[in-house]
Amino acid sequence: MSEFSVKLILTDIEGTTTSISFVKEVLFPYAKVHSKAYLEETWDSDETQHIVRDIKSCLPQYKEFFRVGNEEPNVSAGVIASFVNFLIDKDLKVGPLKNLQGLVWEKGYMSGKIKGHIYADVLPAFKRWHEAGIPIAIYSSGSVKAQKLLFGQTIYGDLLPYISGHYDTAVGHKQQKQSYENIAKDLNLPSEDVLFLTDVVKEAEAAREAGMQVVLLARPGNAPLTDDDKIAFTFVENFDNLKINLK
Ligand SMILES: CSCCC(=O)C(=O)COP(=O)(O)O
Ligand SMILES: [Mg+2]
Numbered sequence: 036m037s038e039f040s041v042k043l044i045l046t047d048i049e050g051t052t053t054s055i056s057f058v059k060e061v062l063f064p065y066a067k068v069h070s071k072a073y074l075e076e077t078w079d080s081d082e083t084q085h086i087v088r089d090i091k092s093c094l095p096q097y098k099e100f101f102r103v104g105n106e107e108p109n110v111s112a113g114v115i116a117s118f119v120n121f122l123i124d125k126d127l128k129v130g131p132l133k134n135l136q137g138l139v140w141e142k143g144y145m146s147g148k149i150k151g152h153i154y155a156d157v158l159p160a161f162k163r164w165h166e167a168g169i170p171i172a173i174y175s176s177g178s179v180k181a182q183k184l185l186f187g188q189t190i191y192g193d194l195l196p197y198i199s200g201h202y203d204t205a206v207g208h209k210q211q212k213q214s215y216e217n218i219a220k221d222l223n224l225p226s227e228d229v230l231f232l233t234d235v236v237k238e239a240e241a242a243r244e245a246g247m248q249v250v251l252l253a254r255p256g257n258a259p260l261t262d263d264d265k266i267a268f269t270f271v272e273n274f275d276n277l278k279i280n281l282k
Contacts, residue, residue: 037269038278039248042228044164045202045218047209048175048182050234051252057152063123065143066136071116073139078112082138087115089131094122128176130204137181144184151185153194154254160274161197168281172200174218174231179203210237215245228282232274236264243268250277 049058077083087110122132143149164171173182179201186194200222207214219226226246233239234257239249251270253260260270271277 036276036278037250037271038280039230039250040280040282041169041230041248042224042282043170043172043222043230044279045172045174045229045231045242045247047231047233047235047238047252048173048177048185050254050257051232052154052157053152053185054154054254055234055256059126061149061152062136062140063126065149066139067120067123069139069142070119070135071112073135073142074112074116077138086131086135086138090115090118090135093129093131094127128204128209130178133176133178133181133203137178137184140181140184144188149188151187151189153186153189153191154273155191156273156275158189158191158194160277161194164279165197167279169279170199171197172202172218172222173198174202174206174209174214176204176209179205209233209235210241212241212244215242215247219245219247230279234258236260236268239268 046052049055074083074087091110119132119135122129123136140149144151161171173186175182177185182201182203183195186198202218202221204214206217206221215226215229215231219229222229227248230248230250231239231242232250232252233242234252234254236251239251243249249268251260251264251268253270253272264270
């Protein structure tokens with residue numbers, strides 16, 4: 036059992052509270068199938084036009100994707116949807132793609148076709164930490180909207196009452212120290228009073244550089260941790276193996 040003393044728990048989603056296979060085999064395919072129709076239905080809205088502009092410009096290395104011969108870049112819903120599918124296949128965690136995914140998944144969650152996966156130990160741990168007076172916040176590459184949909188409609192019910200804050204890549208990329216400093220500043224807490232839970236070693240390194248306490252999750256299906264990772268960081272297989280006290 037690993038023991039920590041903290042003022043807030045900050046947790047990642049994919050690979051930490053939720054299986055990677057749910058994201059790759061349920062959420063991403065849903066977004067691939069439904070993005071085109073969503074874009075067509077909402078094409079004239081300011082929100083969609085804003086996302087389309089951001090999607091077109093977020094990865095300049097792919098700008099030729101939108102150009103046919105010497106013509107002006109083509110930005111039909113179909114072309115944007117193909118680009119979105121290309122980005123999903125590459126699992127690129129870019130903000131505009133993640134914002135669009137959140138909007139597309141909404142219908143799936145609201146119709147009951149999608150239920151957010153969380154591991155069986157997550158709800159009991161959230162209850163324990165909540166009862167101990169330790170706030171829980173989320174930091175994921177998935178948009179804040181997507182986070183609220185997932186935790187609001189999980190296979191174990193609504194977990195949002197246990198969550199007091201949400202951060203996505205609007206605060207910065209998850210592998211950059213500055214992002215964790217931004218979160219600590221926003222929380223008005225010293226970094227060392229925050230415990231970050233994640234499956235990705237580079238995220239753990241960035242959070243630790245910013246001064247946070249860190250635990251790696253070795254969930255089934257996650258990328259295996261090396262011997263060096265296991266020496267450098269505390270790692271657990273699930274939240275039952277964490278004893279967290281309020282500082
Ligand atoms: C509710 S987020 C859906 C999953 C997702 O799109 C994603 O990129 C998750 O990344 P994470 O930072 O949580 O590992
Ligand atoms: Mg993750």
